[in-house]
Amino acid sequence: MKRTPIQRRASSIKPRTPKLKACAHCGTQFQQARMGQKVCFAMACMLASAKLPENQARARKAIDQFERTELRAARERIKTKGDYTREAQAAFNAWVRLRDADQPCISCGRHHQGQYHAGHYRTTAAAPELRFEPLNVHKQCAPCNNHKSGDIVNYRIHLVKRIGADRVEWIEGPHEPRRYTIEELKAIKAHYRALARDLKGAA
Structure with a gap:
C-alpha cells in the first residue's frame, strides 16, 4: 500500500524581534548584549557609565579580575x-x-x-x-x-x-x-x- 507522505504544517510562531533599549547616556536605541545593560557600545557612553559612583566598585572588580588573570597567564608563560x-x-x-x-x-x-x-x-x-x-x-x-x-x-x-x-x-x-x-x-x-x-x- 502506498503511503501518503505526511505534510508538515508550517509553524505559525514568529521569531521574536529583540526589543531595543535607549542608551542611558546618549539616548541611542541599541540591542542589549546582557540583562541590565544600560548604555550602548559607544566608547564615550561606556566610559561615562564606568565613572558613575554606583558602577565604580563593579568596574574596579572587573579590572582587578582581568589583571589577576593576565598576571597568572604571564607567570605561566615564564615558568621553567x-x-x-x-x-x-x-x-x-x-x-x-x-x-x-x-x-x-x-x-x-x-x-x-x-x-x-x-x-x-x-x-x-x-x-x-x-x-x-x-x-x-x-x-x-x-x-x-x-x-x-x-x-x-x-x-x-x-x-x-x-x-x-x-x-x-x-x-x-x-x-x-x-x-x-x-x-x-x-x-x-x-x-x-x-x-x-x-x-x-x-x-
Whole structure:
C-alpha cells in the first residue's frame, strides 16, 4: 500500500524581534548584549557609565579580575620545568605530612611540637625517579632531616617496621630513569592537592 507522505504544517510562531533599549547616556536605541545593560557600545557612553559612583566598585572588580588573570597567564608563560617540578614536589610533600600526621618522625620516632618535613629515604639527587614515590617519603622532623642528613640508619630501621623489608629492598633496588613532562608535573600537583583536600576534609 502506498503511503501518503505526511505534510508538515508550517509553524505559525514568529521569531521574536529583540526589543531595543535607549542608551542611558546618549539616548541611542541599541540591542542589549546582557540583562541590565544600560548604555550602548559607544566608547564615550561606556566610559561615562564606568565613572558613575554606583558602577565604580563593579568596574574596579572587573579590572582587578582581568589583571589577576593576565598576571597568572604571564607567570605561566615564564615558568621553567624546574618551577613546575618544585610546585609538584611541594604539593606531594604537603600530602605526605597530612598522610603521616599521626605518625612520629620516621627517623627518631619522636612526637614533638617542632617543624616536620617530608623526608626522602632515597634522596631526589640519588634517585630522582623516586621523588614522587609515596613509599620513599615519610614525615620527618626538621632536626633529623636538616642536621643529621636524614639519619638514614634509623630511617631504615623504622621504615622496615612500617612498610616491610621487601618494600624497602624494592626502594633500594634499581629503577628506570624517569623524566617528567610539564604536563605530567601539572597533573601530579593537581592530584596531590586533591588528595590533601580530602585528608583535610576528613580530619
